Amino acid sequence: MKEIVNVETTLRVPKWTLKKRKTNFSISNLFLYTSTVIVLFIIACAIFPKWIAPFSPTYMNAEYILSKPSANHWFGTDYFGRDVFSLVIYGSQDSLIIGVTSVLIGGIIGGSIGALAGYIGGFVDVILMRVIDILMTIPGILLALAIAAALGPSLFNIVLAVAASAIPGYARVMRGQMMSIKKRKFVAASRSIGTPSWRIFLWHILPNSWSPLLVLGTIGLGTSILIGSGLSFLGLGTIKEIPDWGALLSQGRGYLTVAWWISTFPGLAITLFVLSINIIGDKLRDSFDPKTR
Amino acid sequence: TSTKNSSSQGTNGKVESQPNSGGELTYALATSPDSLDPARSGLAVAVRAFRTIFDSLVVQAQDNTIKPWLATEWTISDDGKTYTFKLRKDVKFQDGTPFNAEAVKYSFDRIIDPKTQAKNAVALLKPYQSSEVIDDYTIKINLATPSTAFLSNLSQAMLGIVSPTAAEKYGGQFGKNPVGTGPYKFVSWADNADIVVGKNRDYHWGPSIVENKDAPYLDKITFKIIPEEATRIGSVQSGQVLAAETVPPQNILSLKKDPNTQLLQVNTIGLPYTLFFNQRRVPWNDVKARKAVQLAVDVNAIVKTLYLDTYSRAWSPLSPGILGYDKSLENGSKLDVKKANQLLDELGLVKGEDGIREKDGKKLTLTYVDGTPNREKRNDIAVIVQQQLKKVGIKVEINITKDIASVVQQKADYDVYGNSQVNSDPNALRAFYHSTTPDQEATVKRLGGGSDPEIDQWLEAGTVETDQAKREELYKKVQQKIIDQAWILPIYVFPYTVAASKTVNGIKFDSLGYPLFNDANIKK
């Protein structure tokens, strides 16, 4: 048997798969490394703010209110006389918690609902999508408020609220993804060998469908961090001893002309964080895709 | 230290000999009025708009004396329970309805009619019982109990006289179609956008506190509703509106340097922004605990950092400028953290490991409730208080909620709650500090819940006392005792601040700090 076919199996270089790499090699990696450093730094800030921040975030120095960024106060001080740099460092803690956990909760629940609906289709799809539609027709803010108001405006409840309002988004995207992957040939191929549906789902469809979810998640991070600030803008938020980035932004908005630094630096922190997460997320997605690896 | 000009109750610039006629004033309000029905409104911002539409029977001058307006003269019965007003005969409502005793009777009866669902007006009209039309232009008002504040209250816009025909016609929707005798008549109100009032050409019964007694110069005033501070100020700076109220402190300083803008500022009178201790709860039922807070909170720092000294610190339950204000209380209490600690120690509250005091295993926490997010940085006060009290071992939990009705009034679920009120007469104190107010604690719990027979007695006396000097004395005692017992912690006096283009002239303010537009005009 074996001697009949003695084809050498030298592996050939892939055809359509070699991406434009070399020319952008350095830039793309530069971004990646910078992003990783930034994210790690922010995580460090969240875990050990004491070691990094030069001041206590609650220390109010009435003598130095609204002072410009300087050697002493890198990001200036706010209208309480607090050091903005330290506030940003400490603020990372709650911001990360809100952002990451709500994205995780929302993504997992929403993704699962969407996956089920898209994969099973038919009646289940109709029912689940109705539920999702209903959820979606209600403004996120209302949902967030309702949860915050009914359960009290604690950090956990804010997270819950943000997650709840994000669920429909994940669900819809996941469903769409399901529906398109479902029709790919390899799914039919697998079905034709008698693979049960749930296995096809877990083995073939899921791994091929979550990348838009990742995208949505990395973006959702930004929105999640900000929902709290939206609530406090509307006068529905909470006041915490150590404000998160969103709250800092909200507090500083009236001072844009007088002291731009109060809200700009927390804003930059959010942007930087979200951007870095996005870049890392992209790389992550690429590295899970054998073709772009 | 402040830039207020409370004594002169400012007007901007001298009225020119020949002010320009015509033109439109756009005036940005900070919030949306709830109703333009004087009876049903509960918001100061609404008063600013409907003061232009409604006139009152009397007017209160800067020196707190009461002058005629729609009423030319009045007599008060000896028992102080009957007021008889003679009314002007040449006044017409904007819808053509003649102004007469019937109209006055109608206006007041309407307020006490529960169907009207009147708000603040009911309290202002309080001892009012009934009125009798003596003749077309004479009306007799009967009070249940004597009230010296009554006349002063009558000067408030919330007790302005409404057109009976219009009120009947619109019923519950009168607030959207207000008709009065004021210098401007209502034109339109687009929800959340603007309220437009137009010149009342027949007007010639301006009160004594304005110069132009006749029809106003302006063709119309558009009150734009711009809740966001930055937008409001931006709108003035960009010239989209000519004037904007409630300028935030940080902008006050910068606008002063702006060559195109002028700042008008007037202190409001009534009750300043005050933190009320909930004396129903431990340990705040103990004066020592309250005193400790009073000593530990650095109000000066608050006024300085948050308001950049553009607001002045409040010292008393009343604001300066109101009858009976006790100036001696000023600079009375000093920051004294040591003393505060000592007082708390005395109460057996000892600091735990985390620096928070505790007694019987219970941490000393102070629930700080505020119902006005985004207003005058009141939330930020909470933040500062939180930090300052942490130093003496009190943990402050802040609860910003709009649901004051249930949290504060119904459940009294707070240790400290901040509130203020614009009012023309010190009798306003009675609603806050008299132990039997309100009549049914079951529905609504009185702020603070403190009770003191002496204070009760002074307040009751103050209501009926007709001798001005004695009355002032009574209220001073009340103020002193309230501060002494540390029922409250007064924080700041709100200066009503208007940023206006330099082309705007003649905006005046009444004794309460509400703007008057009779003299207002725009330079071409």
Next chain:
Amino acid sequence: MALANKILLKISSALVSIFGSLILVFFIIYLLPGDPVLSMLDPSTATAETVANLRKELGLDQPIYIQFADYFLNVLHGDFGQSIINSEPVLPKVLEHFPATLALTLTSAIFSIVIGLLFGVLSAIYRNKWIDFIARLIGLFGISMPTFWSGILLILIFSVFLNWFPAMGSDGWKTLVLPSLSLGFVGAGLIIRMVRTSMLEVVNEQFIVTLRAKGLSERVIMYQHALRNALIPAITIIGINIGELMAGTVVIETVFSRQGVGRIVADAIMAKDLPVIQGVVFFSAIVYVIVNLLVDLSYSLIDPRVRRSDQR
């Protein structure tokens, strides 16, 4: 199943969602603490009796399911009740304010679509180059800056300093520019991201080579062919985004002091003014449902493969 049937089915299921959202909102609001009746009365004078009377008058003393049944029956008759706070009828109020919100939502949607597609495609074409980086940064700014903040910034720049556009108001197209810009930026960020991702998948397809071999310009290839292939996920996002945008008006309308249901609903939520909330939710649900109906239909317009599978 004919197309007409399909649309009918979609519409009927849309009605179900709207009904569902009415129920949901009803119960959410019901669960909120606070008592609207108390906030309607003057606390210092209201007696327990007046409170009870008022509650009875408003039907708030009934069990919740009866309240809901009553409400729903009325809605079926086109009666959305009246505001608890100022007893204004809800329907005219919502109808009066809805167009402004709709206009804002739609212009923001258009803005975010235009910006989103433009930068998304650029970003994919110049993957990992500086243009990509900048496009993504712009997108992320939109996402990571709250609308009130960017709104104020826009006011400072375009009204106060440049005096190009009014800072507030809701009359005339000019007043729409800044608000929809700041609101649209949020959606744009998402769309940039989505378009970029799916574009990257598409540009590696063989048919792109064919198109190049035909001598078509890169612009046509990217914006007509690749983009359309990449559109499905982007379209989904836009559909979802409509809801988000509408929710976003709550903040934006306040910042720019615009008329609209956003502000009404914000006030109503705080006051637990259920009829008003319901009225607004009802209409925004309709808009949401319509937009998503269109999105669903556009799937099959954009991608014939979806169409074919529908037929089976």
Next chain:
Amino acid sequence: MEKLLELKDLRVDFTSSNHVLTAIKDVTLDIKKGETVCIVGESGSGKTVTSKTIMRLIDYENGKIAEGSIVIDGIDLTKLSQKKLRSIRGKKIAMIFQEPMAAFDPVFTIGKQIIETILEHKHSNKLEAKARAIYLLRRVGISDAEIRLNQYPNEMSGGMLQRAMIAMALACDPDLLIADEPTTALDVTIQAQILQLLEELKEELGMSILLITHDMGVAAKMADRIIVMYAGKIVEQADVKQLFERPYHPYTYGLLQSITNVDGDRSKKLYSIKGSIPGLDDLPFGCHFHPRCPFATDLCKSESPPLMEVNNRQTACWYTEEVSEKLFNKDLETKVDVQPQKEMAQAISVVIGEPLFEVQELSKYYPIGKKLFSRQQAYISAVDNVSFHINVGETFGLVGESGSGKSTLGRVLLQLEKPTSGEVFFQGQDLSKLHGRALREMRRDMQVIYQDPYGSVNPRWKIGEIIGEPLQVHETISVKDKIDRVQELLEIVGLNKNSYDRYPHEFSGGQRQRIAIARAIAINPKFILADEAVSALDVSVQAQIINLLKDVQKERKLTYLFIGHGLNIVRHISDRIGVMYLGHLVELANSEELFLHPAHHYTKGLIESIPVADPTCLRERITLSGEIPSPANPPSGCRFHTRCPAATARCREEQPLFSEVSKGHWAACHHPV
């Protein structure tokens, strides 16, 4: 003749993340006006890269022309800007690609994509362009051109798409048409038509054609000159007659030998060159072909032979003369052959087991084009009232033109789609009665090898996992056992054991098909449906795969349903063959019998369309003329009557019965040949 295109010393490099790969090197060739040049060679030899380089399309794939020039009409394309190039692409040089399914933008109609090309290059208006598109579609033999114009790529069969592609390429009357395996996906009749069409067009337009193909038959028919490429280099270049008569390069010889002929001996194994083409990153030293060359010497191993001018032709071999001498004398035949022929005829043809599959009156209709308010539902009858059976152990071939319903029949047979009507019995069991688990269990016995080895595997899976999937689904098996089994399977299909951890995209088409076979036989099925399993592969590999399939069949007592359009191949592998036309089964017979004595005129036409790999063979070909009618609106009576040379009025009205013309030979024709 004037030279139209000249490539000189062309070298193309691809830059990948860590190194530079040279895909083609020293490519020098020219095409004269009106000439047809064929490039042949195994997969991966650089044919496509060469063609894409001419269009400078490699620029978009990180490719770079490192050396050399491409001159057309005196313009050096290597120096043009992309913008200038655009006016040449599609207009001066047009291109047809290998994979029609992937070559069209799936979201635009065929019409739009053709019209777009016309509008890009010609200053005509939309209407004219549309008219031209319709004309072009007709020209390439597409029925219902107006309707097709508004159809989307996914609504057409592969064959039709390829024709649409050709139509699109011809849109602007290019001077040079580069056709990269244009007929790979086509069935013989259409292929013949297309080739004829290309020739006509060439005459008509004075067009030059650069034809890339692995079908030596096609090359023989079409080419004026043939260029043989191997591992990125040209190894031989000669006049078509010379080349077929006497190949100089051993590689060319191998290629020619791999061809399956209509009259070849079915019992013999197919010839194939041993080994496979090396990857670019590990090209052997010296002559790239030496590891596979029976004549290789030390010189071949150390030094690369240049393309030398010999006898007015070019070849790159150190031993041209000697080798060709030996080859010509067929001295070496046995030595070159991979394997001594084994007698296999009995093993296969004698089996007349009981039926494994019994198909009764099977139909599959697809609804199409529902009108908004019309109750009338239009259908495509993809499979219409088909009855036959497949015996245990036999290979049942299914041929027929594109769109005749072969794949559909296969799918319905395996219950991958529910039939509209009719029954399928598998081992006596009615499959349509099976559901869920039982059906899945049944699938164990029925495996599929798909037409499209790219799309039918999960791109995110390692091939070990892909092959192991059926094991995991149907057997509880430990990871280690699985790896062992998979490695065993990999070896069986001739792949390296170490390939376990590689991803599908890292394999060549032939290798991918081997993966598919490995996966299909992983759980010892009874039946395998091979749907065009070898059509995408080049001759040598095709032969390898066919041999593999046959071996596996013998080893495992498999039954095949072999769908294909390469009639030679189908004939070679099949015991019995069914011929389909427009959803009908029109003829069924023993494969020898079918080819020798076709009863149906359609079958006859099909057989005669087969290109013969012999340029001297000037057999008059009666290619089937006319268009394939739309399956949505099939002709009345005998569906073939519109194209049948023997059609009568009866054929128009009466549908012929499928009846036995001789023992075991069935046909549906009123007037059998």
